[in-house]
Amino acid sequence: MLGLFLASALIPGVDIAGAGTYILAALLLGLVNGFIRPIALLLTLPLTIVTLGLFVLVINAGMFGLVAAMLDNFTVSGLFSAMFGALIVGITSTIASWYIGPKGQVEIYVVRQD
Helix, strand or coil: CHHHHHHHHHCCCEEECCHHHHHHHHHHHHHHHHHHHHHHHHHCHHHHHHCCCCHHHHHHHHHHHHHHHHCCCEEECCHHHHHHHHHHHHHHHHHHHHCECCCCCECCCCCCCC
């Protein structure tokens, strides 16, 4: 949800109105990335290999745009807005996952220097 907020704040073509839309968009983005994205990645695997993985950015933008098409208060103005929005959401998700351990809890490491 933080990634969606940052994307709407930083990218001019991404607009999300209302807290409920943020929550629903985050839920739908998780479902789309869990069910539809693997199929899209498998179907476009040759193109992804030829472009050395850069086509995955287009796939991610498509998933971001698909979620925007499902919701009324979530608009994406074009491919590059969707691509940069998906990139912001992905970077935010990666940074957040660094702080969450394999058990789904926040882990705190204490380093002692004796």
